[in-house]
Structure formats: C-alpha cells, structure tokens
Amino acid sequence: MNRPRAIRLLLAMGVLVTAGWLLRGYITDDTFIHLRYAHNLIELGEFSFNPGESSYGATSPLWIFGLALLLKLGVSPFAAAWLLGVLSGVMVILLMDAILEQMSVSAIWKGAILLLAACDAWFLRWTFSGMETPLSTGMLLLLLWPLVSGRDVGWGVSRGPLWQRYLAWGAGAGLAGLVRPELMLVAPLALPWLMWFEYFRAGAVGGPEARHRARPHRPLLAAIGGWLVVTVPWLTYAWIAFGRLTPGTAAAKSSTIAASPLAVMEYLLASVRQLAVVQGLLWLVALALVIMVLIRNSMSQNARLSDSIAEDLPAPSRAAEFDPARTTPGHGPWSVWGPVALVGIAVTWTVALLGGYAIKQVWIISRYVAPVAPVLLLALTVIGEWLMGGREGDRSRRRICISVIVVGVVATLLLNGWILTTQIVPHARKFSVGVKECYLAMGEWLGENTPEDTVIAALDIGAVGYGSQRHVLDLMGLVSPEILDLGREVGFAEMVESGAWLPEAGTTAEVVRPDYFIDRSEGVPRWDGRVVRGVRFDLIDTCILEGVGIREPQPWTVALYRLELVDTRVKAATGG
Numbered sequence: 001m002n003r004p005r006a007i008r009l010l011l012a013m014g015v016l017v018t019a020g021w022l023l024r025g026y027i028t029d030d031t032f033i034h035l036r037y038a039h040n041l042i043e044l045g046e047f048s049f050n051p052g053e054s055s056y057g058a059t060s061p062l063w064i065f066g067l068a069l070l071l072k073l074g075v076s077p078f079a080a081a082w083l084l085g086v087l088s089g090v091m092v093i094l095l096m097d098a099i100l101e102q103m104s105v106s107a108i109w110k111g112a113i114l115l116l117a118a119c120d121a122w123f124l125r126w127t128f129s130g131m132e133t134p135l136s137t138g139m140l141l142l143l144l145w146p147l148v149s150g151r152d153v154g155w156g157v158s159r160g161p162l163w164q165r166y167l168a169w170g171a172g173a174g175l176a177g178l179v180r181p182e183l184m185l186v187a188p189l190a191l192p193w194l195m196w197f198e199y200f201r202a203g204a205v206g207g208p209e210a211r212h213r214a215r216p217h218r219p220l221l222a223a224i225g226g227w228l229v230v231t232v233p234w235l236t237y238a239w240i241a242f243g244r245l246t247p248g249t250a251a252a253k254s255s256t257i258a259a260s261p262l263a264v265m266e267y268l269l270a271s272v273r274q275l276a277v278v279q280g281l282l283w284l285v286a287l288a289l290v291i292m293v294l295i296r297n298s299m300s301q302n303a304r305l306s307d308s309i310a311e312d313l314p315a316p317s318r319a320a321e322f323d324p325a326r327t328t329p330g331h332g333p334w335s336v337w338g339p340v341a342l343v344g345i346a347v348t349w350t351v352a353l354l355g356g357y358a359i360k361q362v363w364i365i366s367r368y369v370a371p372v373a374p375v376l377l378l379a380l381t382v383i384g385e386w387l388m389g390g391r392e393g394d395r396s397r398r399r400i401c402i403s404v405i406v407v408g409v410v411a412t413l414l415l416n417g418w419i420l421t422t423q424i425v426p427h428a429r430k431f432s433v434g435v436k437e438c439y440l441a442m443g444e445w446l447g448e449n450t451p452e453d454t455v456i457a458a459l460d461i462g463a464v465g466y467g468s469q470r471h472v473l474d475l476m477g478l479v480s481p482e483i484l485d486l487g488r489e490v491g492f493a494e495m496v497e498s499g500a501w502l503p504e505a506g507t508t509a510e511v512v513r514p515d516y517f518i519d520r521s522e523g524v525p526r527w528d529g530r531v532v533r534g535v536r537f538d539l540i541d542t543c544i545l546e547g548v549g550i551r552e553p554q555p556w557t558v559a560l561y562r563l564e565l566v567d568t569r570v571k572a573a574t575g576g
Contacts, residue, residue: 005101008111012093012118019124019420020086026428027078029435031130032462033058033478035077038067039466047241049461049479050471056242057479059249061234062178063132081130088134089127093118095141096374102148103378105385112409113381120278121419122370125428129367132179137371139176143169143187144345144375146194147338162198166219169194170226177231180371181246184231186352190345191223197341248478268358274369275350275376278416282380285408289387289401339382346372346379365549427550434545435463438558442518442541443467446560450515457501457514457563464518473514475501499532517561520545525559537561 001009033049037058040048047061048054058064063084070080096117100110117123126133146165173191177184195216235245276283350372357364388401440463446456447468457473458464465472475496477484487495495501503513517537519527527537541560547553 004107004111005097008107008114009093009097011111012097012114013090015115015118016086016089016093016124016127020128022420022425023125023128023428025432026125026128026130027081027432027435028129028131029439029460029462030059031081032435032440032466034060034064034067034130034132035081036462036466037064038071038080039077041065041068042072049465049474053479054241055479055481056238056244056247057249057474059181059247060132060135060179062175063135066135078130082128085127085130085134088132088138089123091138092123092127092134092141092374095138095145096378099141099144099148099378100381103381105381109381113377116282116409116412117374117377119413119416119420120370120373121416121424122274122278122366123373124420125424126367126370129428131367133367133370136176136179136183137374139172139179139183140187140349140371140375142172143176143190144342144378145169147197147342147345161218163218163222166194167222167226170223170228171230172226173223174227174230178234181249182353182356183371186349186356188223188227189348189352191220193341193344193348195220196344197337200337243481248481248484263361264358266358267361267364268354270364271354271357271369274364274366275373277366277419279373279376279380279412281408281412281415282377285404286380286383286387288404289384292397292401292404293387339386342382343379346375349375423550427547427553430546431548434543434547434558438543438545439463439518440467441543442558442560443470445541446470446516454516455512455514456516456518458518459496459520460518471512473501473512499530499535502533502535504533513563515563516540517563519559519561520548520556521559522554522556525557525561527559527561531566534566536564536566538564 036049037047040046040051041064044051046052046054047056047064049057066084067077067080070084071077075083093114097110097114100113103110105113123134123137146169149165169191170188173187174184176187198219199216238245353372354369357368362368384405388398439460443456443464444467446454446464447470450468450470452470454468455471455473456464456468457475459475461472461474461476461479472479473483474480475483475487476492477487483495483501486500490498490500513535517527519525525539525542528539530537538561539559540562543558545556545558548556
C-alpha cells in the first residue's frame with residue numbers, strides 16, 4: 001500500500017472512530033424490531049415479531065440474518081447491532097477507497113473524495129444506529145466494481161470469461177434487495193450500463209473485430225441467473241409464509257400511486273433535500289464548472305469539451321494491440337466508457353430510487369436516500385475531471401477551477417461536521433435515552449407484571465415488544481396485517497385517533513382485543529378516562545420522549561394505559 005493511500009484510509013477511519021465515540025449509545029426503536037426478529041429466528045426458528053405469527057414486518061431480512069449470526073456467536077444484542085453497523089461502515093470506506101484507487105484522479109483528490117464520503121453526516125448517523133443503511137450503501141458500491149476492475153477487459157480480448165463475474169454481480173444485486181426491498185428492482189438497473197461499458201471496452205481494446213465478437217448474452221444471462229438464485233427462494237418463502245412479496249413497512253410508509261404531478265413533485269423535492277443537505281454544495285461546484293466551460297467554449301471555438309475526451313481515445317492503429325497495462329482506469333477504454341457508465345448508473349439509480357419514493361408518496365427520512373450518496377460522489381468526481389480537462393496551456397482557468405473545487409470540498413466538510421455535532425449528536429443522545437427510559441422501560445414493566453398472553457397495542461413497537469416479550473398489536477400495521485388493511489382503508493391517523501382499531505364489544509372480529517395501550521402524542525395524555533367501543537382507558541404511567549427525529553424535535557408524551565371493559569348498555573328502568 002502506497003503512502004498517500006494509507007494516509008487517506010487512516011483519516012477516513014479516524015472520522016469513523018470519532019463519530020462512533022460521539023454517537024455512542026445511539027439506538028432507534030426500529031433497531032429493536034430487527035433484534036426481536038433475530039431473537040425469534042434463533043430461539044423459535046421462525047421469521048416473526050410476535051411468536052407463532054410469521055410476519056414480514058422488517059425491512060431488511062439480510063440484516064436480521066446478520067444479527068442472528070452474531071447473537072448465536074454470543075454477542076449481546078446491543079453490541080451485535082452496533083458491531084454489524086460498524087463492520088458495514090468500514091466496508092463502505094474500503095470499497096470507496098478501492099474504487100478511487102482505480103480511477104485516474106490525483107492522489108490528493110482521491111483523499112478528498114474519500115474524506116467527503118467518510119464525513120457524510122447521514123452515513124455516520126446511520127452507521128452507529130444499528131440500522132441497515134451502511135450495508136445497503138456498501139452493496140451499491142460493490143455493484144460498481146466491474147467498471148474499475150482490470151482483470152477482464154472485454155469479449156474476445158479477456159483473460160477469463162465475463163459470465164463468471166456477472167453471475168456474482170447478479171447474486172450481489174439480489175442480496176442488495178434483501179437489505180432494502182426497493183433495491184431489488186433499483187440495483188439491477190445498472191446492468192444495461194455495465195453491458196454497454198463492456199461492449200465498447202472490447203472495441204476500444206481489441207478494435208472493431210473484437211466489438212463485433214462482443215455479444216452480451218452470456219454475461220447478461222449470468223447476471224439474471226445470479227439475481228434469480230438469490231431472490232426466487234426468498235420471494236417464494238415470503239409468499240408462502242407471509243402471503244406477500246414485500247415487507248409491511250413498504251405498505252405502511254407509503255400511499256397509493258400519486259396521480260397528481262404536483263404531489264409527486266412535492267415528495268421528490270423532499271427526497272432531493274435530504275441529499276442536498278450533505279452534498280448540495282458539491283452540486284453547485286459542478287454547476288459552476290459547467291458554466292465556466294460554457295463561457296470558455298463561447299470565447300474559443302477551438303477549445304471544446306469534446307476535444308479533451310477525444311484525446312483519451314486510443315488511435316485506431318493501436319486499438320487492436322492488447323496491452324493489459326492500458327486496460328486500467330485512466331488509460332484506454334476507461335477514460336471514456338468507464339466514466340460515462342458510472343455517471344449513467346448514478347443518475348439511473350438516483351432517479352429510480354427518488355422517483356419511486358415520490359410516486360408511492362413515501363415519507364422520506366435520510367436513511368432511505370443515503371445509500372446513493374457515495375455513488376453520486378463518484379459521479380461528481382469524474383464529471384469534475386472531465387470539466388477540468390482541456391488544453392494544458394489554459395493554466396489560469398485550471399487554477400480557477402481548482403480553487404472553486406477546493407472551496408466546495410472544504411465547505412461541504414465543514415457543513416457535514418456542523419450537522420453532525422449540532423443536529424445529529426444532540427438528537428441521538430436525547431432520543432436514545434427516551435427510547436430506553438420510555439418504551440423499553442414500559443415494555444420491561446409489562447413483561448414483569450402481566451400474564452404471558454397479554455396483548456399490547458402500540459404505535460412504536462420495537463422496544464416495547466423487545467422489552468415485554470408479549471404479543472404486540474402494531475397500530476402502524478408493520479407486523480399486524482389486519483391493522484395494515486384497516487389503516488390503508490380509513491387512514492392510519494384517523495384510525496388511531498378514532499379507536500377504530502378496537503373491536504366492537506360483543507362482536508367477533510379479526511382484530512385482537514388489547515389489554516394495554518402505549519400511545520405517543522404531543523401535550524397531555526389524550527386517552528385518559530375515555531370510553532371507546534366499550535373500553536375505558538386508565539392511565540398508568542407517562543414519560544417524555546425528546547423528539548422522534550431531527551425534523552420533529554418537539555417533546556412527545558408517551559403514555560401507558562390499561563384497557564378495561566365497561567358495560568355501556570342502557571339498563572331498562574324498574575318500577576313498583
């Protein structure tokens with residue numbers, strides 16, 4: 001390992017260690033959902049939140065399998081969630097560095113890009129939350145590897161069959177879909193770009209004859225086969241066990257397909273804002289470079305951007321010479337086709353992911369969009385390299401461009417540092433305390449003071465279910481299909497506030513009658529003393545949860561109620 005690479009890796013790992021210390025103890029309620037699924041998988045041999053009820057209420061099966069493995073090895077639950085996140089975060093750093101090492105930018109810029117990826121505030125937040133976000137980020141980076149690998153260079157001139165690599169690639173794309181369900185469809189969208197890249201790389205290295213021999217059917221079929229080998233068994237099991245192919249989270253956190261373009265645009269802008277918070281300044285830098293290039297070209301007809309690209313293409317007389325040294329990034333075919341494919345994949349993934357969220361009207365949080373951030377960062381890197389190209393004599397313009405990039409990089413690093421220290425860290429500390437002292441403590445109290453057949457209704461089920469080890473009626477419908485159907489029919493907020501989740505007294509209903517209810521609301525407890533559908537809500541305990549997110553920092557009241565049946569029938573009058 002050369003010295004510049006070792007230095008940038010040490011700096012990136014130093015950022016990771018520092019963030020880990022600042023975010024020590026951070027945990028979310030959803031982390032407990034994964035932990036309970038992992039616990040039941042080990043102890044009961046079933047994929048369930050409530051024992052005996054198989055349910056697809058967790059977003060990431062692969063994350064649960066990883067947690068189950070660590071628990072089986074004797075790692076404590078909280079440590080298992082933390083360790084899996086850290087290992088995934090380290091994987092992201094190493095993959096990002098490996099891709100940068102194969103690119104043609106200077107060592108200084110490689111260090112800057114790796115540092116930008118490591119300092120991404122959303123990446124650091126979710127790496128130490130016990131959630132699957134860093135693993136999904138790493139899976140997307142792994143799927144970019146064919147673009148920078150120099151082991152094989154194209155059909156007809158390669159030292160090994162490409163179908164083997166793309167068989168593994170397809171399996172990786174399938175595994176990405178088991179980390180986040182949306183990636184099951186989004187990740188394979190990179191395949192056309194990769195096939196296009198391999199086709200033109202073959203021609204650039206081996207000449208027209210090699211391009212003529214290049215046929216994508218074998219690696220394409222291998223990639224599809226690898227994807228099917230991973231996804232079909234899981235989808236078959238999901239359909240048999242849960243009666244559905246996608247997790248309940250996908251349905252509970254989205255609406256029907258938006259018909260209004262304005263509604264789609266509103267949700268799309270919400271997704272873009274999440275990425276712009278940590279990368280927006282770099283987008284402005286790229287825009288500034290584009291404007292500078294346009295100005296330069298308008299002043300000099302002979303200095304076009306296409307000239308800098310054409311100079312990298314191998315001469316036709318040399319194209320047929322197979323030289324492995326010229327198949328690495330920065331030489332030969334990579335200098336054009338690799339960057340184009342990389343930018344194409346970044347744009348395709350981003351548009352598909354954010355557009356899909358917008359069309360389905362998904363309430364966006366940062367961990368949904370964070371996985372594409374380093375991919376966009378790599379795309380910005382090659383775009384910047386293109387825009388910096390041109391005639392070597394134009395040194396003044398290059399100095400200006402470099403100055404603009406330096407200002408953008410430094411400002412982005414400072415902004416992410418500010419977001420981490422002033423927004424994320426305070427929220428993480430307060431929220432983690434609230435989850436443990438409210439939800440987990442109430443769950444443990446219920447576990448110690450109620451019979452095993454007790455049913456608890458709750459809006460946030462993770463820590464409550466994990467602490468109580470009781471049956472939970474999930475009022476968001478993640479693990480309670482009957483509630484999911486009801487909520488989608490009348491609206492979840494209206495269903496909860498009206499008490500429609502309670503079965504009518506004296507009727508036989510699919511919805512189980514809960515014995516306790518844990519509510520979360522702003523202000524004073526809203527159910528104390530109310531009688532709904534023959535059930536009276538008796539307040540037992542309350543606590544304060546300091547914010548459920550960075551965008552919702554207000555305090556919330558968590559209230560525990562005992563539900564008592566009351567006779568609401570009007571008795572007939574008696575007389576003498």
